Amino acid sequence: MSEKLLNWDEILIGGAIKDPGNSKSYETGSWRVERPVWNPESCIQCMFCWVYCPDSSILVDENGKMAGIDYDHCKGCGICVEQCPTKPKSLAMLLEAEAKGKSEEEIRKEAFSK
Amino acid sequence: MGKKVALTGNEAAAHAIRQINPDVVAAFPITPSTPIPQGVAQFIADGQMDTEFVTVESEHSAMSACVGASAAGGRVMTATSANGYALMWEILYIASGTRLPIVMAVAARALSAPLNIHGDHSDIMGGRDTGWIQLIAENSQETYDNLIQAVKIAENKKVMTPALGAFDGFNISHAIEIWEMEDDAKVKEFVGEYEPLYPLLKTDEPITHGAWAPPNWYFENRMNQLEGLLNAKDVVADVGKEFGKAFGREYGLYEAYKMDDAEFTIVAAGSVCGTTKDVVDKLRENGVKAGLLKIRLFRPFPYKELADVLSGTKAIAVLDRVSPAGAQGGPLFTEIRSALYDVNNRPPVINYTYGLGGRDTQPVHINSVYDTLKKIVDTGRVEKQFDCLNLRGTWG
Ligand code: SF4
């Protein structure tokens, strides 16, 4: 994340932005209290989560398949979990505090054991 | 050639909008400005203009629709008054912050409570810091002329800032006066084609409007915006001259009426200036060196130029058509007084509130102001810094 901070007389007027999509350079993952955890085993690849995520934080691979969560931008709203048709099997919320310092596998275990 | 017409101030505004023929007008009716959108809707229905008229459910929506249409790249106009203007508040800042050159006619009116639909400057003065250019007209002719000029001022590439043309509710909006309406073609030529800077609809050059600016960007944006507003001062002067060349009525930042040798000066804005000019003429016949400094451009406030005009005078009364609302005086007073702080031998400045909620201000009241100024000069003493004109009971 590196953006050039311009002076007041160097910017475009009206806060206009000529390089659309630059919000990607602004990471919002640290705002999260809870994180969605994905379980690929039970995921049926319906892509509902991708459609519903308000922050474009569902990762998609080159085949157009759900590939995980973009934790740099996911704000932890939980919408993806709520609308997942396999609920509560493929997506579950876990407190960041409980995820801290754990491996991906441990986190998954923690999230889906409840 | 233009022609003389006998029409109201609202009709003057509606005809200006007809001749400008903007891409979009989004407006909601409110007294006393209702006849403006009504007139525009009629012109559209009669095939005299091809503006897209957006009917909305509130003034908040009216200004929001204006913001959208302007960001899309259209030339956009609207009209409102009082509580309608107040309801636009949030979006007024968004229009100016997004640098959208929307032009709005405001038939200036009192704000509730108590409920009152008559003229004063509570609305526009309350909105003086919304980042809009503010022009104030004395009569119907200026209402018409200001709106036409406002389009050119707002759309100037160094400015790109919304502008309002205000005129007193009822005193001007509903009074029939004789004024000169210019040829449609000449007005069209004067305002020219609008070329937006960053239109949303230019899809091969994608642009984002209304994005978030975190603490490391917001400050720079606000100061960039201020520069545009300040640039408007010179552009107002240039466009005023250009207008004079095109139509024979030249405009400046202000009007100095018999100010060359004036000793007793009233500073005011709006329709009260007509009454004041009559009083000045009468006083001059009797050898009293009275003068009037009429404010035309209130935002950006041309404080240096105004201070220059006022520096030679002996005593000044500033008339505000709004309550000081807890400040040392009305907004015009505090700004004029501040402008004079840097002048050597600055004259005493007093303040009056007048005309609230449509209260009449007659020559006798203006005369009393000049009498007070004369007394201040004679005695060297200011007895009351603030007073009211035509209020029942003694203030202070
Ligand atoms: S929690 Fe919210 S932001 Fe995060 S991936 Fe799910 S829907 Fe998107």
Ligand code: SF4
């Ligand atoms: S909504 Fe649930 S099942 Fe559908 S793709 Fe997302 S995680 Fe998989």
